Amino acid sequence: MAGFLEFLFLAFTLTFSLVVSLGITVPLTGALVRLRANYNPRALQLDPEGNVNVHTGPIVTSFFGMLRRVYRIEGWAGLYKGLMPTASATIVMTGFAVAAMDSKQLARHGRVDPPDVGMLAALVYAAFGTLVSLPAAIITYRSIVTPYRLPWFRPIYSLRVLLTPTERRRPWVLYFTPGLVTAQVLQIAYSVVILYSLRRLLVPVGGDFSPARFGIYVAIEILSTAVICPLEVITTKLAIQRNHSAVEYNSVEQEVEDDAVEAPEYAEYSGQEEDVIGLRHEKDPYLGFADCVKRIIDEEGWQTLYRAWWVTAMAAVLTALAVGASALQTSGVVVGDN
Template sequence: MGDLNVFALFAIVGFSMAVSILITVPLTGALVRLRANYNPRGLRLDPEGNFEPHTGPVVTSFFGMLKRVKRIEGWGGLYKGLMPTLLFSLVLSVFAVTVLDADRASTPGRIDPPIAGPFGTLAYGLLSMLLSLPAAVITYRSITTPYKLPYLRPMYSIRILLTPTERKKPWMLYMTPGLLAAQVLNVAYTAFFLTAIRAFLLPRPSADELSLNTVKFGIYLFIELLSTVVLCPLEVISTKLAIQRNHAAPEYNSVEQEAEDDTLDGEEYTEYSGAEEDVIGLRHEKDPYLGLVDCAKKIVDEEGWKALYRAWWITLLAAVASAFAWVAPYFAP
């Protein structure tokens, strides 16, 4: 009977995870594409110093990107990134439960560590970030690549997603200019600053105190909402930096995006659908972002400061969900 209960529990958890992934993968894909899309405001200089007009897609809304993906790449395009999302979700879930003894699920897009004090939660967030950074790189590149990636041919997919340099030296993913710094800042803000504020204003309810202080909750919720100003630009910058591949060929800059896609001959979604345009445009491969500050500056100069707040309302919703998830025990029967 006990084995049956365990089997039923795993079946329920597996079904819930499957449903969640089927819903979130297309939404995450649209979000990543929207934030990764290069949409300069006007003319820009090419590597030779000549002015060239921008010819890429102009998409400024989340749902507009979702419709564009469906039109150009079909259902297959909507579920790009499914396999890495599934695999890394399983790995990180097992890590959180078995190693870190996490007692609750994190809010999507946020690092909400188990209760262990400010420094403990910071250590948890940094360790989780080190594990999730390669996952984010591979997932984001899976979403933005124009090539079709077979579900059951991981080595072929890795050859498309990673450069020869990155395949020979996987630790180069951590050396992508600015990416690690952006991730560390995000973790430090969410797992240390916000956690400390939350622990001060809203300590976990005890048996003697089960009532929620609405004033303190209002202050904490306001801080969470205000955090969108900080977190959304970090998320946009992280997305743009994650898809910027490390390339060490002598004729190219060591941080630029891959030239000529490594002469790959894979099938593209546009070939399959007959479309004559890509879903998104990327910045010129010979003019990469050189770091966190450089990325932020170039985004503002070339695309405008509003580009740093693409889909800001999703970051805001994640903040609201995190705040209400924390106070849920106050209303538990």
């Protein structure tokens, strides 16, 4: 009976945490994804036929500027685009952590952050997180940047809007989206192999808490923004590219055949005649991880790789503080560095 009550309490705590977390983070994540996905080259570009392409996105340089723009054009409904895929991925990752690793914490969507377990278990968690996070990132980011209104409780309809016929017929092609697996693996490898190892070394759970070692860990988390932020930007830009099988087009361009999906746009309801962001033309996609990095730097400038870097840095600080609080709670004694 006591075990059942403990399970109910854990379920209630995680559910409450999920609701509060999604209510706060989904609008912020939506603005962040849009800001990083917005395509705004510094000069006129040539399309594959050699014609001048003047398609650019709106000039929005700040996170809060994008947040205001989303609200102005799409309203509250636009702020919560991506809610359902975010909730689904978080529930799956949390369920796996609770069932397989006896975790009592809510998993974070968008960053594979293992619970306090052994290194082998952390690698298993990271591998499972890779399988889940890649399609979750694709569906979530596309649902955020799409101009179409997607119903929350009609997933099949929404997937018809977000995925091409090829992706719906062969879902595994999502894992072959050029460059995306590389970006995801690099990000997870850095987070798990490097940051997680340093966390266990500098801030061990159940060991003596050292303020000096904790300060070093916080500094490392902040400095890691230089690595993680570009990977997040690259992941965002690659995830919104769609795969198809038309031989006369590149493998990540728009399907030639009509998707046969008619969906209302936000502009029809808000009376606005402009999109929130501009996207790269689908006939001139990024061909892989290295190509994406090169073209971002050449076309938009290296600063694009660090859009909203302070958001990544703030997330790192919050993660470090949560780790420190957990370690301090279980240490029992606070001691100085020997």
